[in-house]
Amino acid sequence: MHILFLSDNFPPEVNAPASRTFEHCRQWVEAGHKVTVVTCAPNFPTGKLMNGYRNRLWQQEEIAGIRVIRVWSYITANEGFTKRTLDYLSYMVAGTIGALFVRKPDVIVGTSPQFFTAVAAWMVAFCKRRPWVFELRDIWPESIKTVGAVKEGIAIRLLERLEVFLYRASDRIVAVTHSFRDALARRGIDPAKIAVVTNGVDLSSFAPRPKDGVLVPELGLTGKFVAGYIGTHGMAHALETLLDAADRLARDPRGRDIVILMLGDGARKAALKAEAVSRGLDNLLFLDPVPKDQVSRYWSLLDVSIIHLRTSELFETVIPSKMFEALAMGIPILLGVRGEAADILNRSGGGETFTPESGEELAARLVALREDSALHRKYAEAGIAAAPQYERKALAARLADILADVASRRRGERGG
Structure with a gap:
């Protein structure tokens, strides 16, 4: 089977869409399928081209047996509705x-x-008379309304009509959560x-390991209890909550050896760093993104x-992918997300939830875990035991079966 995959994020970018797409495609190639990915030059989330790449009309490479075609797009940082929309539209046209x-x-x-990536897939499928599948990773444009990136109006209403059209026009929809379905x-x-x-998680890359012996002293973490956020620093994440927790920990004698590490980039990072400085928070450590093959070192x-x-009914339908990586590495989770993600964590036993946007509660939970080594160990062991349920190889095989079924049905309709 030849799978043509359209995604505007792909390695060496390290965000969730890039990782999910790459790990699935890699497994499909290993299973004997041919895979072509049409993407753009890597630049997320800073809007700056990564080393070794140029923003050309067409360039091609091979990554782990995957044929990767990179097309030109309007490049901008992951902030600002208008510029990001131009980015999306340019990829839609060039990707098509x-x-x-x-x-x-x-x-x-x-x-x-x-x-708009799904629009491109629909147009290509229409022209080539091939079936297409909409992989639904977010309820968009509802999510951009939720974070306040754009207000209700005619533009949003038109986008919502387009959204429903795409759902109906696709041959199959693959959602990443049951709540989306x-x-x-x-x-x-x-x-x-x-x-x-x-x-899910690639268990070959994310597994329990001791703290990295080079990074601990290099980052000044010797003797520290490290709580970390790894991922996009965006409008949806309300990371001011972590600053509030750091402020409380700095004033609590029981929390003064707790450091909050924040690794990643995004629209809110500069503002978060500025606020941390203005509040005199020296128990926060901001780190820039690292290459994908280095991420597990920082998780360790x-x-x-x-x-x-952030608190939102919409985000109760979301399952952050980093949760599975933490489980696999035996790192207890403090989850400030309600809904399906909380249900998964509670079933796994790999951590506990706290009220979203409550820095006070987050600080209290951190202190409690710092002081209760038995509870910490219990969460770590439970996470390791639960992780194989979300092993990426099995999930990729399931998705490949769905794609094969869609392809075979269309061939049957065409009479072979």
Whole structure:
């Protein structure tokens, strides 16, 4: 089977869409499938080209057996609605044109969170008379309304109409959460066409390991209890909550050896760093993103993983992918997310939840875990035991079966 995959994020970018797409495609290649990915020059989230790349009309490389075609796009940092929309639209146009030159795909996949990628997949499928699958990683544009990036108006209403059109036009929808499937069903989308393949973890890359002996002294973490947030510093994440917790810890004798490490980049990072300086918070450590093959070294530094999203009914349908990485590495989780993610964590026993946007509660939970080594060990062991349920190889195989079924059905309709 030849799978044509459209995604505007792909390694060496290290965000969740890039990682999910790469890990699935790599597994498909190893299983004997041919995979072509049409993406753009890597620049997320800073809007700066990564070393070794240029923003050309067309460039091609091979990564882990995957044919990767990179097309030109308007490059901007991951902030600002208008510029980001131009980014998305430029990829939609260039990605469509680039994908049309890919010969004989059996099935086409377009992944969100923004769905202009799905528009490109639909157009390519229409032109090539091939089936296409909408991989739904976010309910967009609802999510951009939720974070206040854009207000209700005619533009949003048009985008919502386009959203529903794409759901109906796709041959299959693959959602990353059961909550997404339920939300679409409530909006009149046939539940029978919606499959669920959750995010997961590559257990060959993320496994229990001792703290990195080079990074601990290098970053001044010797003797420290390290709580960490690893991921995008965006509008949806309300990371001011971590600053509030750091402030409380600095004033609590029981929390003065606790450091909060924040690794990543995003629209809110500069403001968060400035606020930390203005509040005199020296128990916060901001680190820039690192290459994908180095991420597990930084995970190893953590005694606790903090995963957080702002308070929103929409975000109760989200399952942050970093949760599975923490479970696999045996790092207890403090989860500031309600809904399906909280249900998964509670079933796993790999940590505990706290009220989103409550720095006071987060600080208290950190102190409690710092002082209760038995509870900390219990969470770590439970996470390691639960992680194989979300092993990426099995999830990739399930998704490949779905794609094969879609492709075979279309061939049957065409009479072979």
